Structures are given as structure tokens and as C-alpha cells.
Amino acid sequence: MAATLFFQVLVNGLVLGGLYACIAAGFSLVWGVLNIINILHGTFVVIGSYSAYYAYIYLGVHPFISVVLAGIILFIIGYLFQRGIINRVVAAPVLITLSLTFGLDLFLNNSLLVVFSADYLKLNLANPLGVLQFAGIYVPVDRLAAMVLALFLTCLLYWVLEASRIGRAIVAVRMDREAATLMGVNAKHIYAVTFGLGALMAGSAGAMLSVIFPISPIVSTLYLSKAFVICVLGGLGSVAGAMVGGLVLGVVESFGGLIFGPEHAMTISFCLLILLLIFRPTGIMGKKGYE
Amino acid sequence: MKTKLVGLFVIVLLLLIPIISNNYVIRLATMMLMYSVFAMSWNFIGGMAGYPSFATASFFGLGAYAGALCQVNGVPMFLAWVIGGLVSAVFAWVLGLAILHLKGHYFAIASLIVAEVLREVINSATGITGGGMGLNIPVLRMGVDAQARLFYFSMFVIALVTLAVSAYVSGRPLGFGLKCIKQNEDAAGMTGINTTIYKTTAFTLSAVFTGGAGAFYASWVNYIDPEDVFEILISIKPIVMVLMCGAGALVGPVIGAGLFLFLEELVWRNFLTFHVGMLGLMVVFLVIFLPTGLLSVDYRKFLKKVVR
Amino acid sequence: MTALLQLKNVSRNFGGLAALSEVSFDVHPGEILGLIGPNGAGKTTLVNLVTGVYRPSSGQIIFEDKPINRLKSYAIARMGIARTFQVMQPFPEMTVVDNVAAGALFATGASTLEEAKELAQVHLEYVDLKKFANTPAASLTLPNRKRLELAKSLAMNPKLLLLDEVMAGINSVEIDQSLGLIKSLVEKGITILLIEHIMKVVMSVCSRVVVLHHGSLICEGQPNYVTSDPQVIKAYLGSKFAARQNRVSHEQ
Structure with missing residues (x-):
């Protein structure tokens, strides 16, 4: 019985974690390449959810x-x-870039509130795919499919960065902007593409999340903070790190919710984040004082 | 000499406000003074030491709850404010020792998230804090007019003390050392500055008055809840105020607070459902077009450009 | 004679790469010790270890018979170790006099800011920078920045001064001036560790020289002895040159 419960919670966590990974991959990319914390990221996820909702x-x-x-x-x-x-302001100090994306987010999120209101929408699929049962563990197939799709997208992003022309340009700009510019890379365009890719990942994740979670502009901070936590967990600017961090966070939240009650899942991950920042800022992120 | 005269003029004007105006203006003026306390407090860590702190909401909320709980349990109001300030200060000292070794984004995030954690903690401690239901603070037994003036003058004193401490610090080794840390922390250490203690002190100074203002706020509005006092915007507002007038300057934060409140009030009145969005636009505008502050604009040049 | 500064088997790794391995040497009071080595030999790492920016992975650093390798940099500075920086000037937006005052205020404990600024003026006079006292440090020319660095370190009233490539990027006349300045410091009773990669500079002022190569100490001794050491020649000029040198000496 206990074992079944354990595996059930583990599976729930992994399913959730796959989706988190997808959210965090884009956020991590922008942070790593542009050195900008994109406060807009959560709102981008919500826009993705609304697009999927109304398209349906x-x-x-x-x-x-x-x-x-x-x-x-x-x-x-x-x-x-x-x-x-x-x-x-791409090369400006932290305070400036952070304030800017904060300001943009206040604007964009408030716009969503005006257009869609704060009321939660729930997307109910007309033909849900049913529930998979295996050794006493239940998994809704829609969730499972969303997770697989999310992980697939994350891998796709990895492949784009590794193998495509534009991906190599992004990596080059990240390593040395001056040198990349000298070799004919248009840094401004690359920055914009990078930010666009980050938003793309957020939007896609949002579309998949629409099947699982209620939709409202209010939940944007929730997604944003998860992206933070995962980035610190998994390491900055690496897709693989986001994947690992996402899965870990999903599992931690899942078990934390079981032990302390689901309403504290968020607090648990925040506490985890602060402890990580205090005790192992170098070990986990590899780079110290990356500004 | 000239600045002293201007300062004197402003102080006289502020003292005249409660005599010559109505309760609405007094409320706004009290608010402005509170904002200037936020901005001056943030300036210790953000302006002088150059650490992008988003911890104002934590200090404010913690002070508000500490003060409110004291008052609910029979502690006199003024003492409750002092306790509110001290609780925030102690918290900031410990937190500072833990997170001030982080740089840049990591520090910003750590300081930002603390407010979220505190909010959740207070939300969960329903037995003591009333949780999400909020907390009612005993109302003063006096007339509305007298109350408005009492709170105004109290805030005036808090703001004056904050200003005095800012002025004192910026002319002493502490302020000088913080300036060094802002420019190059490693070099500051090798020059003999105990960077850990200096930074933590700055962080604590930025908490003590904010916490006091939080406790004040609780008494002033008679009701607080976690959503209200740990609101993320509280952390952002002082940064915008300081940005408006250029970081580091002594009276800049005060002027910034006045300007900010004016704009906020304007936005509130005209965009009821969209005021947060307008606030956002304001921030964007400031950051993009006036990154060094409104005061740095050469107005004559600007006017010439506009006229032509 | 007891050493002022002692390094005992000091090593430092960065992510598995050894920047310094098992380095040991002494700095005696009142001497000018040259620390030379090609680029990437680990000279600046060594300075950072002595001043407490990094901690050694293993080994001990002893200053005036007290181990300092676990101290923070401010504490080391207050014990009397000052350094100059190789490239950047520390506080670019502050005025020249404020830069120097920072040294006077925090390391030697001038009790007030005013006192520190007065002291700073004296040190600026000494390095001939008084006319720039109130300009921002960032606006100085390179040679003047180096003087500023020197004045700032002197204001800290050090017993041991680490000069990190103070000669790089300045012309020969200025080098001669600097050498004069350095010699006068020793007369004031300051011990100097002179870090350089230009060998010529070191030879003329140093009483002893230690040579770093790939993070290890490869030679130690009088300047003449060090320059004729085959290992040093190999490290500096490549193995081909060393071989030719060898042949020449055999023919003689």
C-alpha cells in the first residue's frame, strides 16, 4: 500500500515536472544568453493558455x-x-533590466486582467483520453501526453541550440558578443530571437497546461517563481539543467504536498530555493556571481 | 547654504500642511512621507551599496505584523512601532548574513522571494495572525481630524529621523565604505573594509525604518492582511522613486517619493482598473528614457529641443 | 632572520585545474623580492591568495608568524599587506583623493574621513598626483593610474606591499621613475614583493627573485643566478632557445 502511494506520488511529480521543465527551459535560455531575468515569463505562459483555450x-x-x-x-x-x-538596456545593471521587465509585466498582466478578468477558466476536453492504470497507479492520459509533449519540446530546443545555424549563433553570442559580432552575427537580431524562443517555450507550455490547470492572469507569478527555482536547481542557461531541475521540483512539490499539505507546495519550493542560494550557490550553478 | 534654505522651506511647508488643508490632503501627505521613508531606506542598500534589493515588502510586512500583534496584545501604539522596526532589523541582520554574499540577479531573487515565504508563513499561522482573514488593530479613541494629524506628525518624525540617519551615514566611514563596495567589492575588502559587516549594516538600516513604517501603517489603517502588506509592488515602488531622481543622492529619494505619489494618484483616479498597468508603463518609460533620473535632465537643452 | 611572509606548500585548484601547486618561499623583511614568470604562470593567483581573495586549496600562508590563509581580505589588509591592481583602478567613479583616503581610512584606522583625506593629500604629493586630487579616478592616464594605485596602497601604511605588474604598459622613462619610487619605499621600511613578467625590470632592483612556471616554483635565488638557470630560460624563451644557449656554453 505504502509502496503504491509512493509510486503514485512519484509519477504525479514526474508528470508535473516535465511541464515545469518546459516552462523553465525558455526562462533559463533568456537568463543565460541575455543575462536578463524575464519577469514576463509567467504572463507569457498564461497567454499561451488563453490561446489554447479560445482555439479550443x-x-x-x-x-x-x-x-x-x-x-x-x-x-x-x-x-x-x-x-x-x-x-x-541589454547591457545595463541588474536593477535596470529587472525593473524594466517588471514594468512590462505589470503592463501586460494588467492588460490580460482587463481583457479576460481574474476569473478562473477551466478547459474541459470533450473527449478526454481516459486514465491509464498500472500496478495500482493511476495516470490521466491527457496529463501524460502533455508531459511527453513538453519533454519533446524541451529536447527540440536543445537540438535547435546544438545543431541549427541560429542555435549556434545564439551560443556564440552568449560566449562572446564582440567576437560573434565580428564574425557577422547580428547580435540584436540574435537577442530578439533568443527572447522569442524563450517566449515560445513559455507559450507552448501554457497551451499544454491549459488541459491541467485553471487559467487566469493571476497564476502567472506562480509559473514565474517555478522557473526561478528550477533555474537555480538545475543550473543557469542550460536546457539539460532545466529538464533535471524541472523533474526534481515536480517530485519535491509532489512529496512536499503529501507531507505538509498541497497548499504549501509553493512555500516548500521557495524555502528550497533560498536554502540553495545560501548554501550552494556555486555548486549547483557552476558559475559564481554571474552578473 | 542654498540647500539648507530649501530644506528649511520644505520642512515649514510640511509642518503647515495639517493646519491649512483637509483630511484628504493630509492622508496623501502622510502617504508621501511613508513613501519617502521607503525610498530613503532602500537607498542604504540599493543606492549606497549598490545591491539590487527587493526586500522592502518583507521588511514592511514583517514590521506591520509585529506592530499589529503587539497592539492587539495591549502594547502601546508608539512602542509597538519601535518593536516593529526592531523586529524587521533583526530579521534583516540575519537574512543579510545569509544572502548578501550573492551577487546581481541571485541577490535580487533571494530578496524578492523572502516576502513570498513570509506571506505564506503568516497565512498559515492562523492561530496567531488570523491568516488570510487579516488582523484588526484597535482604533484610537479620538476624532477623525485629530487622528489624521496625529498620524501625519508621527510619520513626519519617522521620515525626519530616516533622513537624519541617511545624512549621518553618508558623511561617515560607513557611507564611504559602502560607496567603495558599490564600485568594486573585492578591492574594498583589500582596502581593509569589512565588507560583510558593512553590507549587513546597510541592509539592516534599510529594514529598521521600513519595519517601523509597517507598524505605523497597521495602526493607521486599523486592518492588515498578508496580501496587502507583503504586496510585491511595495518592493518595486521605492526603486522607481530612487530611479526617478538618480540613485545615491541624499534628498533624491524624498523628491522621488513626492513625484511618484503624484503620478500614482493621477493614474489611480483616471485608470481605475488599469492603474497597475499604467504604473508598469511608467517604469518602462523611466528605465528606457531616463535611466539616470529626472533630476539629471538638462531642462534648458530639453526645452530648446522641444521648441525647435 | 625570520621571514615576514612565508608560503608553505601552497596549492590552489580551480575546478580540477591546478593554478598553483606546492609553492613555498619566504619574503624577508626589508627586501625587494621579485616574482616573475610568463603569462599564465599563476602570479596573480598567488597575489589573490596572499590578499585573501581566494583561499588556498592546501598549504599555509604565514605573515609575521601568524597564519593568514583563513582570514578575510579586510583582516589581512589591516595586518599590513597592501596590493596594487594589475589593470583596473578599484573605485573609478570616486575622486583620486577619495581613492587614496579609502586606504587611509579603513586599513590604518584614520579615525575620521577628514583626517583620512588629509593623509591622502600627503601620499598624493609623494607620487606627484596632487594636481589631479579632485578628478574622477577613471579619467586618469595609465601611468597616473599606476601612481594612484601606489598612493592608495601606501596610504594603507603597509608592512608588505605587493606590486602587481606596475610597469606594464608604461614607457622606459616612466619605468625609471617608478624604479626610483620603489627603491625609496624600501628606505621607508616597506618590504616589497614585485610581481612582473618583464625580467629586465626585476633584475635592476630586486635582491632576490623567485620564478613561477605553470603554477610551480622552478627557481629561486639572486637575479644573475636565476637568469642563467636553464629551466628559466626554457620557460621564458622556449626549448629551442635553451638548446642553443646550451650549445654556446659548451663551445666555450
């Missing part, structure tokens, strides 16, 4: 297909934000 209600498009749609929408939004606004 009005067009009947399944959220898993809307992942592409949401990704494209958010990529465009992200690209424009970076190209038009954030690029102007």
Missing part, C-alpha cells in the same frame, strides 16, 4: 495542436518586445 472553444482545435499556434504567437510577441524595448 471557438475553433475546436485540440490544445496539443494549439501548442504550435501558441508558440508562434508568443515568439512574435517576444521578438518584438526584445527588439523594440529590452534591447535598449
Whole structure:
């Protein structure tokens, strides 16, 4: 019995963690390459969720297909934000860049509140895929599929960074902006693409999350803070780190919720984050005082 | 000499406010003084030491709850404010020792998240704090007009003390050392500055008055809840105020607070459902176009440009 | 004679790479000890270890018979070890006099800011920078920045002064001036560890020289002895040159 419970909680955590990984991968990419903490990230996730919701209600498009749609929408939004606004302060001190993305988020999130209101929306699929049962462990297939899709997307991002032309340019700019510029890379464009890719990951994750969690502009901070925690857990600017960090956080939250009650899941992850920052800022992130 | 005259003029003006104006203006003026306490307090760690602190909400909320709980349990109001300030200060000292070794983004995030944790802790301690239901603070037995003036003058004193401490610190080795730390922390250490103690002291100074203001706030509005006093915006506002007038300057934060409150009030009145968004736009505008502060603009040049 | 500063088997690793391994040497009171080595030999790492920026992975650093390798940099500075910086000037946005005052205020404990600034003026006079006292440090030319660094370190009233590549990037006339300045410091009773990669500079002022190469101490002794050491020649000029040198000496 205890073993079944243990595995049930573990599986729940892993399913959740896959989705978290997808959220964090984009956030981590932007932080690592642009050295900007994108406070907008949570709101991007929410926009992705709304896109999927309305695509399903009005067009009947399944959220898993809307992942592409949401990704494209958010990529465009992200690209424009970076190209038009954030690029102007990209090398400025932390206080400036952080205040800027904060300001942008206040604006964007408040706009969502005005348009969609704070009321929670729930997307109920007309034909849910049912529940998978294995050795006494239950997993809703929709969730499982969302997780697999999320992990697939995260791997795709990894592949893009490793193998594609644009990905190599991003990596080059990250390592040495001056040198990359000399070799003909348009750094401003690359920054914007990077930010766009980060937003794309957020939007896609949001579309998948719409099947699982209620949708409201209010939950954006929740997603944002998870992205923070995962980045510190898994290491900065690495897709693989986001993947590991996401899965770890999912499992920790899942077990923490079991022990302390689900309403404290968030607090547990925050405490974890602060402890990590205090005791092992170098060990986990590899780089100390990265500014 | 000139600055002293201006300072004197401002003080006289502030003292005249409760005599010549109505309760609405007094409330706004009290608010402005409280904001200037936030900004001056933030300036210790953010302006002087150059650490991007987002901990104002933590200090404020903690002070508010400490003061409120004292008052609920029969401690006199003024003493409760002092206790509120001290509780925040002790908290900041311990927190500072733990997180001030972090740099840049990591410090910013750590300081930001503390407020979230505190909020959750207070939310969960329902037995003591009333949790999400909030906490009622005993109302003073006096007329509305008298109350408004009492609170105004109290805040005036708190702000004056904060200003005095800021001025004192910036002219002493502490302020000088913080300036060195801001420019190059490693070099500051090798020059003989005990950077850990200096930074932690600055962090604590930034907490003590903010905490006092929190306790004051609880008495002033008679009701607090975790969502209200640990609101993330409280951490951002002082930064915007200081940014408006250029970081590091002594009276900059005070002027910034006045300006900010004016804009906020304007936005509140005209954009009821969208005031947070407008606030956001304001921040964006400031950061992009005036990163060194409004005071740094050469107005004559600016006017010439506009006229042509 | 007891040493002022002693390094005993000091090692430092960065993520598995050994920047310094098992380095031991003494600095005697009143001498100018040269520390030379090609770029990347670990000279600056060594300075950072002595001044407490990093801690040694193993080994001991002893100053005036007290181990200092676990102390923080401010405590080491107050014990009387000062350094100059290789490239950047520490507090660029502060005025020249404030930079120097910082040294006077925090290391030697001038009791007030005013007193520190007065002391700073004296030190600026000494390095001939008084006319720039109230300009921001960032606006100084390179040679003047080096003087500022020196004045700042002197203001700390050090017993041991680590000069990290003070000659790099300045012309020969200025080098001669600096050498004069350094000699006069010794007369004031300050012991000097002179870190350089230009060998010529070191030879003329140092009483002894230690040579670092790839993080290890490869030679120690009088300047003449060190320059004729085959290992040093190999480290500096490459193995081909060393071989030729060898042949020449055999033919003689």
C-alpha cells in the first residue's frame, strides 16, 4: 500500500515536472544568453493558455495542436518586445533590466486582467483520453501526453541550440558578443530571437497546461517563481539543467504536498530555493556571481 | 547654504500642511512621507551599496505584523512601532548574513522571494495572525481630524529621523565604505573594509525604518492582511522613486517619493482598473528614457529641443 | 632572520585545474623580492591568495608568524599587506583623493574621513598626483593610474606591499621613475614583493627573485643566478632557445 502511494506520488511529480521543465527551459535560455531575468515569463505562459483555450472553444482545435499556434504567437510577441524595448538596456545593471521587465509585466498582466478578468477558466476536453492504470497507479492520459509533449519540446530546443545555424549563433553570442559580432552575427537580431524562443517555450507550455490547470492572469507569478527555482536547481542557461531541475521540483512539490499539505507546495519550493542560494550557490550553478 | 534654505522651506511647508488643508490632503501627505521613508531606506542598500534589493515588502510586512500583534496584545501604539522596526532589523541582520554574499540577479531573487515565504508563513499561522482573514488593530479613541494629524506628525518624525540617519551615514566611514563596495567589492575588502559587516549594516538600516513604517501603517489603517502588506509592488515602488531622481543622492529619494505619489494618484483616479498597468508603463518609460533620473535632465537643452 | 611572509606548500585548484601547486618561499623583511614568470604562470593567483581573495586549496600562508590563509581580505589588509591592481583602478567613479583616503581610512584606522583625506593629500604629493586630487579616478592616464594605485596602497601604511605588474604598459622613462619610487619605499621600511613578467625590470632592483612556471616554483635565488638557470630560460624563451644557449656554453 505504502509502496503504491509512493509510486503514485512519484509519477504525479514526474508528470508535473516535465511541464515545469518546459516552462523553465525558455526562462533559463533568456537568463543565460541575455543575462536578463524575464519577469514576463509567467504572463507569457498564461497567454499561451488563453490561446489554447479560445482555439479550443471557438475553433475546436485540440490544445496539443494549439501548442504550435501558441508558440508562434508568443515568439512574435517576444521578438518584438526584445527588439523594440529590452534591447535598449541589454547591457545595463541588474536593477535596470529587472525593473524594466517588471514594468512590462505589470503592463501586460494588467492588460490580460482587463481583457479576460481574474476569473478562473477551466478547459474541459470533450473527449478526454481516459486514465491509464498500472500496478495500482493511476495516470490521466491527457496529463501524460502533455508531459511527453513538453519533454519533446524541451529536447527540440536543445537540438535547435546544438545543431541549427541560429542555435549556434545564439551560443556564440552568449560566449562572446564582440567576437560573434565580428564574425557577422547580428547580435540584436540574435537577442530578439533568443527572447522569442524563450517566449515560445513559455507559450507552448501554457497551451499544454491549459488541459491541467485553471487559467487566469493571476497564476502567472506562480509559473514565474517555478522557473526561478528550477533555474537555480538545475543550473543557469542550460536546457539539460532545466529538464533535471524541472523533474526534481515536480517530485519535491509532489512529496512536499503529501507531507505538509498541497497548499504549501509553493512555500516548500521557495524555502528550497533560498536554502540553495545560501548554501550552494556555486555548486549547483557552476558559475559564481554571474552578473 | 542654498540647500539648507530649501530644506528649511520644505520642512515649514510640511509642518503647515495639517493646519491649512483637509483630511484628504493630509492622508496623501502622510502617504508621501511613508513613501519617502521607503525610498530613503532602500537607498542604504540599493543606492549606497549598490545591491539590487527587493526586500522592502518583507521588511514592511514583517514590521506591520509585529506592530499589529503587539497592539492587539495591549502594547502601546508608539512602542509597538519601535518593536516593529526592531523586529524587521533583526530579521534583516540575519537574512543579510545569509544572502548578501550573492551577487546581481541571485541577490535580487533571494530578496524578492523572502516576502513570498513570509506571506505564506503568516497565512498559515492562523492561530496567531488570523491568516488570510487579516488582523484588526484597535482604533484610537479620538476624532477623525485629530487622528489624521496625529498620524501625519508621527510619520513626519519617522521620515525626519530616516533622513537624519541617511545624512549621518553618508558623511561617515560607513557611507564611504559602502560607496567603495558599490564600485568594486573585492578591492574594498583589500582596502581593509569589512565588507560583510558593512553590507549587513546597510541592509539592516534599510529594514529598521521600513519595519517601523509597517507598524505605523497597521495602526493607521486599523486592518492588515498578508496580501496587502507583503504586496510585491511595495518592493518595486521605492526603486522607481530612487530611479526617478538618480540613485545615491541624499534628498533624491524624498523628491522621488513626492513625484511618484503624484503620478500614482493621477493614474489611480483616471485608470481605475488599469492603474497597475499604467504604473508598469511608467517604469518602462523611466528605465528606457531616463535611466539616470529626472533630476539629471538638462531642462534648458530639453526645452530648446522641444521648441525647435 | 625570520621571514615576514612565508608560503608553505601552497596549492590552489580551480575546478580540477591546478593554478598553483606546492609553492613555498619566504619574503624577508626589508627586501625587494621579485616574482616573475610568463603569462599564465599563476602570479596573480598567488597575489589573490596572499590578499585573501581566494583561499588556498592546501598549504599555509604565514605573515609575521601568524597564519593568514583563513582570514578575510579586510583582516589581512589591516595586518599590513597592501596590493596594487594589475589593470583596473578599484573605485573609478570616486575622486583620486577619495581613492587614496579609502586606504587611509579603513586599513590604518584614520579615525575620521577628514583626517583620512588629509593623509591622502600627503601620499598624493609623494607620487606627484596632487594636481589631479579632485578628478574622477577613471579619467586618469595609465601611468597616473599606476601612481594612484601606489598612493592608495601606501596610504594603507603597509608592512608588505605587493606590486602587481606596475610597469606594464608604461614607457622606459616612466619605468625609471617608478624604479626610483620603489627603491625609496624600501628606505621607508616597506618590504616589497614585485610581481612582473618583464625580467629586465626585476633584475635592476630586486635582491632576490623567485620564478613561477605553470603554477610551480622552478627557481629561486639572486637575479644573475636565476637568469642563467636553464629551466628559466626554457620557460621564458622556449626549448629551442635553451638548446642553443646550451650549445654556446659548451663551445666555450
